[in-house]
Amino acid sequence: MATQHSRSAARIMISPAVGLLLIWMIVPLVLTVYFSLLRYNLLMPGTERFVGFLNYKLFFNNPAFFTALINTLLLVGGVLIVTVVGGILLAILLDQPIWGQGIVRILVIAPFFVMPTVSALVWKNMFMNPVSGLFAEFSKAVGLQPFDFLTHAPLASIIGIVAWQWLPFATLILLTAIQSLDSEQMEAAEMDGASPLSRFWYITLPHLSRAVTVVILIQTIFLLSVFAEILVTTNGGPGVASTNLTYLVYARSLLNFDVGGGSAGGVVAIILANIVAVFLMRMIGKNLDA
Amino acid sequence: MGRITLDKVTKQFGDVQVIPPLDLTINDGEFVVFVGPSGCGKSTLLRLIAGLEDVTAGEIRIDGKPATDLPPAKRGLAMVFQSYALYPHMSVRKNIAFPMKMAGMPEDEQKRRIDNAARALNLTDYLDRRPGQLSGGQRQRVAIGRAIVREPAAFLFDEPLSNLDAALRVGMRMEISELHKKLDTTMIYVTHDQVEAMTMADKIVVLRAGNIEQVGSPLELYKAPRNTFVAGFIGSPKMNLIEGAEAGKHDATTIGIRPEHIDVSPTDGAWKGRIGVAEHLGSDTFFHVHDTGLGETLTIRAGGEVGLHHGDTVYLTPQADKIHRFDAQGLRIA
Amino acid sequence: MARAVSTRRKAGYTIAAWIIGFAIFFPILWTIITSFKTEAEAISSPPSFLFFNWTTENYSTVLERSNYFRHFWNSVVISLGSTVLGLIIAIPAAWSMAFVPSKHTKNVLMWMLSTKMLPPVGVLIPIYLIFRDFGLLDSRIGLVIVLTLINLPIIVWMLYTYFKEIPGEILEASRMDGATLRDEIIYVLTPMAVPGIASTLLLNVILAWNEAFWTLNLTAAKAAPLTAFIASYSSPEGLFYAKLSAASTMAIAPILILGWFSQKQLVRGLTFGAVK
Numbered sequence: 076m077a078t079q080h081s082r083s084a085a086r087i088m089i090s091p092a093v094g095l096l097l098i099w100m101i102v103p104l105v106l107t108v109y110f111s112l113l114r115y116n117l118l119m120p121g122t123e124r125f126v127g128f129l130n131y132k133l134f135f136n137n138p139a140f141f142t143a144l145i146n147t148l149l150l151v152g153g154v155l156i157v158t159v160v161g162g163i164l165l166a167i168l169l170d171q172p173i174w175g176q177g178i179v180r181i182l183v184i185a186p187f188f189v190m191p192t193v194s195a196l197v198w199k200n201m202f203m204n205p206v207s208g209l210f211a212e213f214s215k216a217v218g219l220q221p222f223d224f225l226t227h228a229p230l231a232s233i234i235g236i237v238a239w240q241w242l243p244f245a246t247l248i249l250l251t252a253i254q255s256l257d258s259e260q261m262e263a264a265e266m267d268g269a270s271p272l273s274r275f276w277y278i279t280l281p282h283l284s285r286a287v288t289v290v291i292l293i294q295t296i297f298l299l300s301v302f303a304e305i306l307v308t309t310n311g312g313p314g315v316a317s318t319n320l321t322y323l324v325y326a327r328s329l330l331n332f333d334v335g336g337g338s339a340g341g342v343v344a345i346i347l348a349n350i351v352a353v354f355l356m357r358m359i360g361k362n363l364d365a
Numbered sequence: 366m367g368r369i370t371l372d373k374v375t376k377q378f379g380d381v382q383v384i385p386p387l388d389l390t391i392n393d394g395e396f397v398v399f400v401g402p403s404g405c406g407k408s409t410l411l412r413l414i415a416g417l418e419d420v421t422a423g424e425i426r427i428d429g430k431p432a433t434d435l436p437p438a439k440r441g442l443a444m445v446f447q448s449y450a451l452y453p454h455m456s457v458r459k460n461i462a463f464p465m466k467m468a469g470m471p472e473d474e475q476k477r478r479i480d481n482a483a484r485a486l487n488l489t490d491y492l493d494r495r496p497g498q499l500s501g502g503q504r505q506r507v508a509i510g511r512a513i514v515r516e517p518a519a520f521l522f523d524e525p526l527s528n529l530d531a532a533l534r535v536g537m538r539m540e541i542s543e544l545h546k547k548l549d550t551t552m553i554y555v556t557h558d559q560v561e562a563m564t565m566a567d568k569i570v571v572l573r574a575g576n577i578e579q580v581g582s583p584l585e586l587y588k589a590p591r592n593t594f595v596a597g598f599i600g601s602p603k604m605n606l607i608e609g610a611e612a613g614k615h616d617a618t619t620i621g622i623r624p625e626h627i628d629v630s631p632t633d634g635a636w637k638g639r640i641g642v643a644e645h646l647g648s649d650t651f652f653h654v655h656d657t658g659l660g661e662t663l664t665i666r667a668g669g670e671v672g673l674h675h676g677d678t679v680y681l682t683p684q685a686d687k688i689h690r691f692d693a694q695g696l697r698i699a
Numbered sequence: 700m701a702r703a704v705s706t707r708r709k710a711g712y713t714i715a716a717w718i719i720g721f722a723i724f725f726p727i728l729w730t731i732i733t734s735f736k737t738e739a740e741a742i743s744s745p746p747s748f749l750f751f752n753w754t755t756e757n758y759s760t761v762l763e764r765s766n767y768f769r770h771f772w773n774s775v776v777i778s779l780g781s782t783v784l785g786l787i788i789a790i791p792a793a794w795s796m797a798f799v800p801s802k803h804t805k806n807v808l809m810w811m812l813s814t815k816m817l818p819p820v821g822v823l824i825p826i827y828l829i830f831r832d833f834g835l836l837d838s839r840i841g842l843v844i845v846l847t848l849i850n851l852p853i854i855v856w857m858l859y860t861y862f863k864e865i866p867g868e869i870l871e872a873s874r875m876d877g878a879t880l881r882d883e884i885i886y887v888l889t890p891m892a893v894p895g896i897a898s899t900l901l902l903n904v905i906l907a908w909n910e911a912f913w914t915l916n917l918t919a920a921k922a923a924p925l926t927a928f929i930a931s932y933s934s935p936e937g938l939f940y941a942k943l944s945a946a947s948t949m950a951i952a953p954i955l956i957l958g959w960f961s962q963k964q965l966v967r968g969l970t971f972g973a974v975k
Contacts, residue, residue, distance in 0.1 A: 085798075088792060093807065103822035103826055107825055171716075173716045179716045185723075185724055190929070191909065197726055201730070212744055212745060244965075248966060300818045324820045329916065345818060438874060450868040453869075464875075
């Protein structure tokens with residue numbers, strides 16, 4: 076396949092992509108690390124100073140940081156649980172013979188294609204609003220006090236919104252995986268006397284475990300960076316109750332104009348994402364060998 | 366016009382030397398078959414000649430002119446791939462026209478050649494169809510048509526019949542042979558099927574692990590195999606190879622006798638044995654004989670129907686002038 | 700599950716599936732319905748579902764008063780622009796990796812994918828400052844550049860998988876037929892790759908249209924696409940649910956339709972081959 080002629084052509088053809096991504100990776104990353112070692116505030120230009128790891132110390136000592144970190148983990152974990160469990164159940168259901176399967180698929184897939192700002196605002200105003208939202212209407216109808224979701228349970232509400240958006244993704248992936256399960260295997264198990272529950276536990280679930288791992292890893296990468304939903308609903312509040320690491324860095328950098336401190340936070344976020352990325356890359360690498 | 370010379374051609378993939386230095390001459394108009402077991406390097410060799418792979422060392426000359434550094438397009442060769450490699454988005458006509466279009470040939474000349482090729486290959490009714498709408502044999506012919514219109518110095522075939530069913534294979538084999546007689550152009554044909562090799566070739570090149578074991582006409586290889594590998598590879602069913610005391614009687618380490626050169630009798634003969642499996646085809650009868658004391662199960666082929674069956678005792682006599690002798694290195698003793 | 704199942708079972712599954720599907724889709728449905736109500740109707744208690752006076756006044760209001768078309772057009776330009784630019788850069792790269800693989804190919808591919816895993820907040824500040832200093836803030840060009848770079852790994856990856864499905868022998872045949880590299884790409888590769896390129900384009904337009912980090916942080920009134928425009932509705936100024944619904948429906952409708960066609964591409968593009 077490869078000869079001298081095609082090999083040199085190949086090198087030329089791949090260089091723009093590699094070059095651009097290299098620049099995209101290296102330049103901003105280096106700058107972020109550099110800024111994190113400075114005292115640099117956009118409101119006081121010209122007063123930048125090298126301060127070593129001071130920003131990091133301040134960042135870690137700030138109580139908001141730990142709250143943000145916990146919130147980040149809760150957000151990712153909460154969405155993962157809902158989407159993975161819900162996704163498995165939905166995938167199994169959609170795999171059954173039903174009438175109008177195509178339409179049901181569209182209904183279930185749709186939330187993933189709604190832009191995050193729209194879905195967040197729709198949930199915030201038309202469902203969770205304690206005065207005129209649908210949940211409030213429903214509570215009033217059954218005689219309960221309306222619950223102010225975004226004020227009293229901000230993180231949980233955001234988990235709900237984000238989970239609604241990502242459930243289709245998990246369902247689609249897991250449905251694809253289920254449909255790749257060899258039906259003969261299931262039939263053999265049935266001949267061997269396995270009940271539906273046993274068949275699920277011993278055959279379906281192990282087969283799905285690979286897809287579930289992929290869903291978890293990929294969703295985690297993206298969920299660490301949830302931003303728009305927070306910005307548009309609670310702005311991280313009340314206080315920092317619904318602030319995650321991404322929002323904290325944003326607030327520091329673009330609201331407080333603290334470039335130094337924000338950059339330190341950014342480095343922490345990168346390290347966190349890298350941990351997950353290592354596992355995901357290993358899975359992908361194994362796949363590329365296949 | 367189509368004389369191809371390989372001079373110490375070597376091919377290495379990383380650390381693995383797939384083809385050690387190899388010399389071969391192919392004369393103009395010859396039908397040469399590269400044959401050998403899987404992984405012997407026959408396809409690699411073909412691709413080196415085609416220019417789809419670079420040689421690691423050595424020289425390739427086409428009609429005396431060096432071709433080692435020429436890209437495939439400039440070598441004047443045409444190739445028929447195992448999977449036919451037709452362009453799925455083009456009609457048959459456009460598929461066949463493609464090489465001429467690449468060469469910038471005037472359209473009326475293109476049309477003339479397409480019509481000729483289509484007539485020769487029975488494709489005239491299919492010219493406007495897409496490959497997806499054709500059967501395997503028809504696709505095969507389109508691939509050949511695409512090669513013919515280039516009027517190349519030589520045709521290269523890479524296991525073209527492997528994807529066809531048995532009946533179709535026999536028919537296409539004859540068509541390719543007839544094509545060769547008509548065009549009188551060099552053809553280099555790669556296959557793992559020694560029946561194809563024997564029936565189609567002017568010259569057979571037997572390869573093993575990148576090495577040429579023997580080059581010769583089909584009958585030469587049949588009658589005088591240079592070593593035990595070629596002896597066992599050419600001819601179906603395989604030649605019986607016997608070592609030990611019996612070989613010693615003929616002053617050799619190994620003797621070989623083809624299944625069709627052993628006479629069968631229920632009453633007397635040189636070797637006695639017991640029939641294991643007996644296959645009665647009507648036209649021939651094949652016996653697999655055990656317990657001959659020669660250390661091997663012998664395969665015998667008898668013409669017509671012979672009424673011996675599983676479990677029967679049988680006497681076998683090899684025809685003396687058809688016994689092949691090989692030394693301790695497996696090489697032929699004259 | 701290809702066996703014949705009792706009709707009762709099938710009916711049971713069907714009912715369950717439709718109920719759940721309807722529940723999941725409900726927020727979107729509710730938004731669409733609300734967009735046709737008057738503002739007073741939108742917050743009426745109890746809420747009306749089907750039987751009210753349907754009106755299109757919200758759509759006309761949103762389109763006339765706000766700069767809706769400008770932001771819609773921004774979304775179109777940014778999504779299509781970054782996708783096309785991405786394809787131009789990615790097609791040659793994917794070609795070389797799929798058809799002339801070297802021992803580095805796998806690592807290069809994996810490295811490219813890893814750049815997608817970088818949390819955007821980690822480079823927010825430098826990018827913001829660089830854009831500020833180069834006058835790229837609140838510009839469509841700036842956003843096109845950023846979105847091209849963040850989606851380039853996915854475009855390359857998807858094209859790579861589609862190209863790998865093209866039998867290499869067909870390209871070799873074209874080389875034997877005298878095609879130069881340029882001929883090979885124009886006459887053979889591209890026509891065969893068109894479905895794959897179209898799928899990649901589709902998925903990427905969707906991802907770029909919905910992108911809600913850089914579009915929110917790097918734009919203001921001029922270049923803001925729909926994501927940012929809708930976000931500006933987050934501080935409520937009085938009763939406005941119906942108008943919000945109309946704006947939202949218009950913002951999500953194109954992508955909902957495109958999304959329906961792109962389910963398979965979604966699995967291929969976003970699981971990086973780990974699920975077939």
